[in-house]
Amino acid sequence: MEHHDHEHKHRKQIVNRLARIEGHLRSVKEMTAGGRDCSEVLLQIAAVQKALDKAAKLLLKDHLESCVVDAVLHGNQEKVLEDLNKALDNYIR
Amino acid sequence: MEHHDHEHKHRKQIVNRLARIEGHLRSVKEMTAGGRDCSEVLLQIAAVQKALDKAAKLLLKDHLESCVVDAVLHGNQEKVLEDLNKALDNYIR
Numbered sequence: 001m002e003h004h005d006h007e008h009k010h011r012k013q014i015v016n017r018l019a020r021i022e023g024h025l026r027s028v029k030e031m032t033a034g035g036r037d038c039s040e041v042l043l044q045i046a047a048v049q050k051a052l053d054k055a056a057k058l059l060l061k062d063h064l065e066s067c068v069v070d071a072v073l074h075g076n077q078e079k080v081l082e083d084l085n086k087a088l089d090n091y092i093r
Numbered sequence: 094m095e096h097h098d099h100e101h102k103h104r105k106q107i108v109n110r111l112a113r114i115e116g117h118l119r120s121v122k123e124m125t126a127g128g129r130d131c132s133e134v135l136l137q138i139a140a141v142q143k144a145l146d147k148a149a150k151l152l153l154k155d156h157l158e159s160c161v162v163d164a165v166l167h168g169n170q171e172k173v174l175e176d177l178n179k180a181l182d183n184y185i186r
Contacts (some may be wrong), residue, residue, distance in 0.1 A: 002180060005105075008128075008131075011126070011128070014125055015122055015125050015126045017174070018118065018121060018122035018125060019122055021118060022115060022118045022122060023118055023150075025114060025115045025118060026115055027117075028111060029108055029111035029112055029115060029136075030096070030106065032107055032108050032111060032152070033104070033108045034155070035101075037160075037176070038126045038152055038153070038155065038156035038160055038175035038177075038180075039172060039173075039177050039179065039180040040176075040180075041152060042149060042152060042153065042156075042177075042180035042181075042183075042184055043095075043100070043179075043180050043183055043184075045148065045152070045184070046149075046183045046184040048145060048147055050183075051169070052138055052141060052142055053142075055138065056135060056138045056139075059131055059135060059138070060131070062131065062185055063131035063132070063135075066130055067130075067134070069168065071163065074140065079131075083130070083132035084131075084132050084135075085102075086132065086136075087131075087132040087133075087135040087136050090135075090139045091135055091137055091139040091142075
């Protein structure tokens, strides 16, 4: 539950991506409620998953470039790397 | 872009799940905008992905139980199976 002070190059871009994915997911929900063909809904859910993968990748790159480099430079990388390893273990199954 | 007439057992449940995932994703977006720790955001994106996998699985089961069985009984399974195969190829990489 930590916040950090330093800037991330792509934060705004990631937030915009997540907003677009949210809109996409809303339309998938509406398609489903409207009885759209299951195969079509499945294709759209796959597209949402791919977009989330891309957002996560961008986030990870940002994190490596800023937080991790920053932590290493300040000699306090232990917790940052531990948290990141945990998140990666969870993300990439 | 086809709609179908027959009922799906879990449609309402799938729509509810998608609505919950949409809310979850909105909060992930807000966490990101608020500068929450990247590892924490990554964990939440992974949770959204898992929830989407579950929704897709439920959708698929519904589809098999209703559309596919229905199509086979009416002897017009070719298109339904072709679409489903395409969707599965896309969904499961």
